[in-house]
Amino acid sequence: MKQGFIVLISGPSGVGKGTIINSLLEDKSLNLKFSVSMTTRKPRPKEKHGKHYFFVTHEEFAANLARGNFLEHAMFVGNRYGTPRDYVEKLLKQGKNVLIEIEVEGARQLLNNVPPESVLSLYVTPPSVDELVRRLHHRGSEDETTIQKRAERFKEEIKYQNQYQYTIINDDLETCINEIKTLIKEKMNK
Numbered sequence: 001m002k003q004g005f006i007v008l009i010s011g012p013s014g015v016g017k018g019t020i021i022n023s024l025l026e027d028k029s030l031n032l033k034f035s036v037s038m039t040t041r042k043p044r045p046k047e048k049h050g051k052h053y054f055f056v057t058h059e060e061f062a063a064n065l066a067r068g069n070f071l072e073h074a075m076f077v078g079n080r081y082g083t084p085r086d087y088v089e090k091l092l093k094q095g096k097n098v099l100i101e102i103e104v105e106g107a108r109q110l111l112n113n114v115p116p117e118s119v120l121s122l123y124v125t126p127p128s129v130d131e132l133v134r135r136l137h138h139r140g141s142e143d144e145t146t147i148q149k150r151a152e153r154f155k156e157e158i159k160y161q162n163q164y165q166y167t168i169i170n171d172d173l174e175t176c177i178n179e180i181k182t183l184i185k186e187k188m189n190k
């Protein structure tokens with residue numbers, strides 16, 4: 001059976017990744033499974049353990065790290081995030097494509113650890129920092145200090161953009177989603 005490949009997506013929080021990812025997962029022709037990360041962040045109101053993240057304590061995270069259970073891991077605005085290794089490897093062997101949505105430092109590690117042909121890497125960016133802040137306010141799930149920290153982090157992250165194969169500007173959501181779907185289908189047909 002043909003191995004699957006990784007669809008790696010990064011981009012600042014508030015850029016619309018959640019919506020993009022839901023739409024990609026709904027399209028069965030893409031044969032995608034979402035890689036559920038582990039995090040020490042507290043769940044937001046509608047988030048479910050095991051679906052959006054595995055929410056764990058700092059101690060549990062450290063124990064998983066010590067056992068070598070992460071494909072990559074990083075700190076983001078005071079919390080730790082990591083991609084469980086076994087789950088991703090199992091899905092790829094089963095021929096599934098695996099959607100991994102992580103920040104830029106973890107992406108750097110991942111890109112260093114897997115063969116280049118096994119990844120389609122995408123950076124989704126907002127049209128501007130101002131637009132990002134506006135969207136974070138609109139979402140309303142973070143307080144003002146966190147929004148400012150996330151906007152600052154974005155200015156740092158932008159420097160990593162060239163480690164990705166493609167940068168996609170999310171100005172119009174539907175256009176952005178269609179661009180990503182086309183890239184995935186092209187890679188499936190290679």
Ligand code: 5GP
Nearest residue numbers: 013037073074076081082083101102103106
């Ligand atoms: P949020 O707290 O908004 O869900 O995620 C914050 C950031 O952490 C986002 O940029 C998201 O892509 C990233 N992230 C989520 N899961 C992981 C992971 O497993 N590893 C890494 N390195 N980053 C992650």
